[in-house]
Amino acid sequence: MQNILTVIKATSLFAGLEDNEIKELYTSLRMYPQKFKAGAYIQHIEDTYQCLGLVLSGKVHMISEDIWGNRNLIAEFGQGQFYGESHSLTGTPMFFDIVAAEESELLFINILKCIVLARQAGTAPQKLLGNLFESMLHKKLSYMRKSDILSRRTIREKLSAYLSNEARSRSALVFTIPYNRQQLADYLAVDRSALSKELAKMQKEGILKFCHNKFELIPVQEGKQEE
Numbered sequence: 001m002q003n004i005l006t007v008i009k010a011t012s013l014f015a016g017l018e019d020n021e022i023k024e025l026y027t028s029l030r031m032y033p034q035k036f037k038a039g040a041y042i043q044h045i046e047d048t049y050q051c052l053g054l055v056l057s058g059k060v061h062m063i064s065e066d067i068w069g070n071r072n073l074i075a076e077f078g079q080g081q082f083y084g085e086s087h088s089l090t091g092t093p094m095f096f097d098i099v100a101a102e103e104s105e106l107l108f109i110n111i112l113k114c115i116v117l118a119r120q121a122g123t124a125p126q127k128l129l130g131n132l133f134e135s136m137l138h139k140k141l142s143y144m145r146k147s148d149i150l151s152r153r154t155i156r157e158k159l160s161a162y163l164s165n166e167a168r169s170r171s172a173l174v175f176t177i178p179y180n181r182q183q184l185a186d187y188l189a190v191d192r193s194a195l196s197k198e199l200a201k202m203q204k205e206g207i208l209k210f211c212h213n214k215f216e217l218i219p220v221q222e223g224k225q226e227e
């Protein structure tokens with residue numbers, strides 16, 4: 001319990017909550033941890049459940065997979081991040097599969113029960129819900145950004161939009177992305193080989209440099225632009 005407490009205290013979901021309040025919620029919301037091996041399916045598309053999943057360690061992927069096994073990486077969740085809040089609150093079947101990208105441990109939280117407790121004017125449940133809704137707003141913005149990226153027609157346009165967004169969010173032209181090449185291809189919904197070829201072309205043209213998942217963006221110089 002102490003190890004779990006240390007992790008969740010640092011998350012946005014439990015911001016502002018004291019140790020005794022977290023312990024109270026742990027019991028009243030019937031939280032429980034569960035470990036998963038790399039590659040294990042945590043939730044399947046069309047599953048219905050009442051708990052959101054908070055990542056205690058490791059990394060999980062939200063994916064869309066067609067009947068031929070082609071995957072599209074929708075989102076990635078690392079330590080301290082969570083998923084499934086909208087589905088657990090509304091009882092709506094899951095739109096995507098949730099898969100452990102590496103050996104992971106998750107904490108499952110009955111967030112629907114939290115609403116019932118909050119109606120009884122319990123301060124800890126109210127704080128938790130406030131944090132949850134704030135996080136949901138940030139997620140919505142993140143999904144809107146991805147929607148904009150995927151709406152681009154070509155691989156180069158998708159890459160440019162994604163890398164530009166990463167650079168702006170970090171206020172830096174040199175940065176490391178959280179995906180390997182296959183994961184980036186899945187995220188952008190493109191073929192890995194075609195993605196690698198486009199990256200090689202962009203590097204040859206001198207507009208970026210990369211090594212594995214580290215990138216450096218090179219803005220076009222004004223003199224070159226005028227030419």
